[in-house]
Amino acid sequence: MAQRNLRIAIIGAGASGIMSLIKMRERGLTDVTIFEKAGRLGGTWRDNRYPGLSCDVPSHLYRYSFExxxxxxxxCSPGPEILAYLERVVEKHGIAPHIRYDSEVTRAEFQDGQWLLETTQGPQGAFDAVLVAVGVLHHPVYPDIAGLECFAGPSFHTSRWADGIDLAGRRVGIIGTGSTATQITGAIVDEVSHLALFMRTPQWILPLPNPPIPEEEKARYRANPELVDDTYRRYASDFNSGFASAVVGAAPERYAEIEAACKGYLASVRDPDLRARLTPDYRVMCKRMIMSDNFYEAVQKPNAEVVREAIRQIEPQGVRTADGRLHQIDVLVLATGFDTHRFVRPMTVIGRNGRSLDEVWANANEGYLGVTVPGLPNWFMIGGPNSPIGNFSWLLTAENQFNYAMQLIDRLRSGNVREIEPKVEAVRAFNAAVKAKMPDTIWASGCDSWYVDKNGNVASWPWTYEKFEADMREPVLDDYEMV
Structure with a gap:
């Protein structure tokens, strides 16, 4: 029987959307379109342009397996280099004509076996399947601080960095202490006249040297492509059997090594008062692991100040803390992170029988294996609920989830199946297993992090990479309703 040439929509032209389009076209699907809300590809590597931006996964692991x-x-690569890599991949595979920019999907409704999509450019017609590849780090969170709009100088979220701003000799305040704030601090401290880091919660920092890769090593990689792949496999094995297993409680020896490294780095802070202010009151890795090769060195410099007092309000000239002090600054940087639980929102998604995704997810964002959602036939997600966002290299996660979704899409291509969605009982069993296993992970050890949703659920993958890879290898078709 001849295969159907499905019409497929991909939402998002970040790293996972680009990979999905390439892979679908390689499999003979020619009617595939990416809808991208921005005017350029790249996702988080497009949106974030702040000083010091780099990936916290080794470069030779943070890439497509096929590129x-x-x-x-x-x-660990700087952000602009990763964006350039994605642009080169798009050019090499000739997929640019299949990306529609400035086309944010505003509505998706399932009718008569197809998805009707609307974007900011108007109705786009019917699609046989939708693959959501929007990522989770694209809805900036702004702090709820009185007077924020009153600040007289430049003020911006780190994902909306003011291009061309000159920080030399200026007094800069940074609100936030996650990975972004850590990277910026190390990058600008020698440039500014004064840096005030407003720290509500200190973080554990893993020292991660990030030296340049010597030219002779690059030359060896160019001359021997197999060496590049060997490095990729070695990094993947080390990362997945070490860090990824430690965070879910499956490698206590490795966890102890990471914990000792973080505490050892903290001990390098000479001033005992500053060291005390930088010491977290929760276990290592409970929040997303932060890696740096210069943060503690940066905050010990004479022009740097770590402010632990709570912020009372923002005033035109600076930040006033609860002790009554006005910290005068010229530029205010909001390193306050992202809402990682919004997923496709604010898009309106209407599934089977007119039921909206907001109704399905009224109590919690729940799906099946992070890829499919009950009540949304022919709807597939990369990075959906309980995906291993903080466990493994994102591109490794994305490729595994795409391969799983593609096997379900192949059922649609066969012509024997028109609609496919997970059974409610399979979804319930998966989410019950997640909740039962989550207490074994470090994320459940007692801290507030962006893994935790509004109802206190830890929204990540509580098992090892080996289990993830096995679960992604082939769908259990008995867990799906097929029409």
């Missing part, structure tokens, strides 16, 4: 790059400049 090795022998020319990474550092052990």
């Amino acid at each position: 090795p790059n022998p020319d990474w400049s550092r052990v």
Whole structure:
């Protein structure tokens, strides 16, 4: 029987959306379109342009398995280099004509076996399947602080960095202490006249040297492509059997090593008062692990100040803290992170029988294996609920989830199946297993992090990479309703 040439929509032209389009076209699907809300590809690597931006996964692991790059400049790549890599991949595979920019999907409704999509450019017609590849780090969170709009100088979220702003000799305040604030601090402290880091919650920092990759090493990679792939496999094995297993409680020895490294780095802070203010009151890795090669060195410099007092309000000239002090600053940087639980919102999604996704997710964002959602036939997600966002390399996660989704899409292509969605009982069993296993993970050890939703559920993957890979290898078709 001849295969159906499905019409498929991909939402998002970040790293996972680009990979999905390439892979679908390789499999002979020619009617595939990416709808991208911005005017350029790249997702988080497009939106974030702040000083010091880099990936916290080694470069030779943070890449597509099918697109090795022998020319990474550092052990962990700077953001602009990753964006350039994505642009080169798009050009190489000739997929740019299939990306529609400035086309945010505002509504998706399932009718008569197809999805009707509307974007900011108007109705787009019917699609046989939708693949959501929007990522989770794209809805900036702004702090609820009185007077924020009153600040007289430049003020912006880190994902909306003011291009061209000159920080030299200026007094800069940073609100937030996550990975972004850590990277910016190390990058600008020698440039500004004064840096005030407003720290509500201190973080554990893992020292991660990030030296340049020597030219002779790059030359060896260029001359021997198999060496690049060997490095990729070695990093993947080390990362997945080490860090990824430690965070879910499956590698206590490795966890102890990471904990000791974080505490050892903290001990390098000479001033005992500053060291005390930088010491977290929760276990290592409970929040997303932060890695740096210069943060503690940066905050010990004479022009740097760590402010632990609560912020009372923002005033035209600066930040006033609860002790009554006005911290005078010229530029205010909001390193306050993202709402990682919004997923496709504010898009309106109407599934089977007119039921909205907001209704389905009224109590919690729940799906099946992070890929499918009950009541949404032919709707597939990369990075959906309980995906391993903080466990593994994101691109490794995305490729595994795409391969799983593609096997379900192949059922639609066969012509024997028109609609496919997970059975409610399978979804319930999966989410019950998640909740039962989550207490074994470090995320459930007692801290507030962006993994935790409004109802106190830890929204991540509580098992090892080996289990994830096995679950993604082949769908259990008995867990699906097929029409």
